Amino acid sequence: MLLADSHLPMLQGVRSLLEALFAAVVMVADEGSLLETIERLDPDVVVVDLSMPVHEGADVACQLMARFPGLRLIALSIHDEPAVAARMLDAGVAGFVLKRTAAVDLIPAVEAVLEGRSFVSPTVAGRA
Template sequence: MKNRPRVLLADDHQMFADGLRTLLGEEFELVEYVADGVAMLEAAQRLRPDVIVADITMPRLNGIDALTQLRANLPDVRVVFLTMHHDAAYARRALAAGAFGFVLKHSAVQELVLALRAALEGRIFVAPSLGADLVARHQTNPGRRTDPCAALTPRQREVLKLLADGKSVKQVASSLSISTRTVEFHKYTMMETVGAKGMADLIRIAIRYGLVSE
C-alpha cells in the first residue's frame, strides 16, 4: 500500500483540529497536532512532514512568521494556511512568505484537500473568492499605489485609529472585544501593507493620507 502524505497540523482551536483529523484521515497521515507557532517550528524540524496545515493567528508566534523562520532551515517546506481571515491582504502576505495554499476555514471541507494535493505537486492554491479579489485589486492598480492605506480593512482602520489616539494594545483589545494577539497581528499586517518600518512610521503614513488626525 502506498504511503499516505504526512501532514503536520498547527491550530489553536482543538475542536476544529479534531474535525480536520476526520476530514484528512482517509488520504493523509496526520503525524502530529500542535497549538502554537513555536511548537510548529519544533515539530516541523523534528518530523519533516510532507506538508503543514497551519492557522495564521496562533499563540506565541503567528503562522506567517513561523513559516518565514522555518524556510531559513527548510527552504522547500510546503505550508497551506487554513484561516478565518477573508482578506486578500492576508493571502498576499502568506504567499509572499512562501505558502503554497490559502484556504478559508468555512470552505475547508470543499477546498483543503484540493489545496494539499496542489501543494504536494508544487502548485499554489488560493481560495477562489480571494483569488478573484487579488486579481481585481491588481487590475485596479497594477502599478504604483498612491494611497497605501486604501488596502487596510475596516477592522485594521479601527485598530489604527485607537493606537494613534495613544491607546495601549490591551486597551484596544478591550475596546474592540478582541484578543491582544489579534491587535498585535493587525499592527504587523498594517505595517507590512503600507510599508511602514515601525508603529511611529505607520501613524505618520496614516496622518499623511488622512486616515487619522495629527
C-alpha cells in the same frame, strides 16, 4: 502531514478531513511543538492556523518560511482579504485556505501543494 492550530475543535475537524489522504496526521497546538515536530518529522505538508500565537510576534507562516525555506506550508485563515493571501504567497507559503471553506478547499489545496502547485481558496482568489 502536520496540522497546527490552537483551537481544538478546528484542529479535530481539519484532522478528520486529512486522515483520508495521509497515513498519519500529527496535531500540535503551540509554537514550540510545531517547530520541534517540523525538525523531527520533516513532514510532507504543514497546515497551520495563521492566528496561532507565536513567541516573536510575527505571524507563524512567515516565521516558518524563513526558518524552513523548503517547507510546503498551507495557511489557514479567517481573513478573506486578497492582500493577506498575497502576502502569504510572497512569503513562500504554498497554499492559503479560508477556515470557513476548509471543508471544501483543504483537500484540493493539499493535492495542489503535493503536486508542486500553489492554491488560494477560490473565494479569495476571485476577489483579487
